[in-house]
Amino acid sequence: MNLDIQLRNEIQKAVQTLFNQSVEQLQLQPTNAEFEGSHTLVCFPLAKISKKGPEQTATAIGEYLVANSGIVSKFNVVKGFLNLVIADSVWVSVFKDIYADKNFGTLAPNGQEIMVEYSSPNTNKPLHLGHLRNNFLGYSVAEIYKAIGYNVHKVQIINDRGIHICKSMAAWQLFGNGETPQSSGMKGDHLVGKYYVIFDKNYKAQMAELIAAGTSEADAEKQAPIMKLAVDMLQKWEAKDEATVQLWKTMNGWVYDGFSSTYKRMGVDFEKLYYESNTYLLGKEEVLRGLESGVFFKKEDGSVWVDLSGDGLDQKVLLRSDGTSVYMTQDIGTAILRFRDFPKIEGQVYTVGNEQEYHFKVLFLILKKLGYTWAEKCYHLSYGMVDLPTGKMKSREGTVVDADDLMQEMADEAEKQTRELGKIEESTEAEIKELSEMIGLGALKFFLLKVDPKKRMLFDPNESIQLQGHTGPFIQYTHARIRAIIRKAEAMNIKPSVESIGNVHTLEPAEREVVFLFNNYVAKLKEAAREYSPAVIANFAFDLAKGYNQFYQSIPIFSETDVAKLNFRIALSKVVADVLKKSMLLLGIHVPERM
């Protein structure tokens, strides 16, 4: 049985016996490092029940547990805190259970399904740092839900239509001279992004000209010839003009090729892709239905609105006066479509930046008003922006950090440092490249995932490239070190059996600490899922690696003469390696055999 549950039961029994009362809520927390023990019961709240002072209450419970529980060997009381020392035999048996459990850390399928949306880029420019946070987060949350037993569907909606792509198309038509990814050697998404920039430059120049000639700024925005061309293309596209659709398909195709290699390098995947060009007309019927049933209302000009003032929000337009859809309309349709495609999902997770919080609040409210009960299980996984030391990323000002460039730089830096350390003599060039990629991406992912998603974070390139300290490579290194031990043990033909471990009766503090740490793994996993926070896993993995390194440093394994202890330490190391690997994979980070 789980140690924490067992301990809680014993404490409840103690309270029942001693004070003749039952308690449901027990405040059990890890013991501070400065005191002896691993679990601490906060006794202030129990003072009411015991009708004694917190310290006397703590002492009474402590004495009872030592005498009767069979798992508590010692205790000490500091103010109202009861610090409990769990018997080493119990720790050994906790470890035995984990060691014997081949599926430790992965919960059995629970029959539930969930959908996670992430990435969802526009198709007019390449992915950047913000997308990296989005992709790593979404991927990781999906993996975490898989690990707790969900059947997870990863999807994205690709914003492949609209004025943004038409801008790139317009600029390409004017200035492209037939340039293609093949002819230019450029990655498709970068090529299309190049024309988006060209569009912007020309647009600004044309506006400046018009304004200089006496046109008002508002008029200039509309009259600039290149903008007129883009708008014209958008209309033609909607009218299914063949040449325009052809150009659109071609340029989007370039972008998809580019994206697909970027996704591959990122290590993310999707079960199903939704395209805005297929879904942007959805939702309209739904809105009209809502209009009939009185959920929405129509204004004099014919536009359709929802009034959310009763929910503390505003009025929101759902259909323009000309009857066309807006973004919200489309999202209503897409949400419903997804529940038709995957009837068993109980909810959706939308991984989208926090600038769209209002949008999702409104979306979920509308879906609820339309009578979709699953709306309550929809969650906006809202994450903060990634800032640079120079401030906010601005595509217009060219301060965006490109995703492909960044991944390359990280891999290059990892390679440089790997070569400098010179531990890879017997590796082939291909192996060094593979290792560098693993380390560079590991550093990047860990850097972006270790922060609470909700919070805005700072991306300092110099710090992100650090491979020491609170980093992914620190954990990768710990894993590689353990693997070296395992290899040596195998070479020595040491194969710790579950039974042999049972012969260990006393533990060193560092060993106890490591068992204590991964004993919490499943709780952490559930917490990460509940909070939609890979940061919980990242910090857990770091703590475990740190705890293991302390053990590693203070206790030489192979010089141990007691066979049971030797076996225990190797088994312990193996479990740490497995748990590190497992938890890092939840972050999309791979760990090496050696580094």
Add this chain to the structure above:
RNA sequence: GGUCCGGUAGCUCAACUGGAUAGAGCAUCAGAUUUCUAAUCUGACGGUUCGGGGUUCGAUUCCCUGCCGGAUCACCA
């Protein structure tokens, strides 16, 4: 202006949802490799948790208020 986030060591982040003397990493300084990988480990230094009130045995956490930063409030997406 309304609404919603956030403000913790010089810097980047934690703090088990109200618990002990608020913890890590980086940076700085001082140490540790005849022994399993030093991308490691051990110490030292570093704090009025933005300010001010309140709630209680106890507040970084909850409430009020002020300051600072950000997001959002389109017949854009």
